[in-house]
Amino acid sequence: TQLLEQSPQFLSIQEGENLTVYCNSSSVFSSLQWYRQEPGEGPVLLVTVVTGGEVKKLKRLTFQFGDARKDSSLHITAAQPGDTGLYLCAGEGGTSYGKLTFGQGTILTVHP
């Protein structure tokens, strides 16, 4: 069974601060996806990383895939209240072809 440990579970910060969310596993993933979900809605895909060591940027969000493809991070620079939401990492790989293994999620609250 593949597990994806996501941390922290809760993050409450002030507008303008930086933050990093981590996802770690002992398993190798062929790809890792990051989603953002707002209450009462489905998750929205932010990015997919595929190559070990890959770094992708989406405005103030920076996503990194570990060299060994076992871990990933999401870094947000100068957080804004609009960044508030549930962030989920999800990995695909191994025997779970096509299926995603989700991390526990990080509830981010950015206070104005």
Place this chain on the structure above:
Amino acid sequence: GAVVSQHPSRVICKSGTSVKIECRSLDFQATTMFWYRQFPKQSLMLMATSNEGSKATYEQGVEKDKFLINHASLTLSTLTVTSAHPEDSSFYICSASWGGRNQPQHFGDGTRLSIL
């Protein structure tokens, strides 16, 4: 692109009722659809994977006779919660993918099911 529509968005019904939830891929053909359950402030828990034209594959601990899944076409999958009870109350979310490795899943907006 890659829009997934889920209907209904909210259902409130009495215990013992069967409830059907639809998941449609509006602008692409979804070889595979997934059904998840989510409790408040928690992550998504995969219930089953359905491939068009074949039986769904259920995760361990998910009762296939309780949660009936049909994926009759490349754009539609349905989840029927049979004889629902209060403990079945939850947020159910579907996702669709056009298949293949490293292809993203596109999620519907979920269905809030409340059993009285």
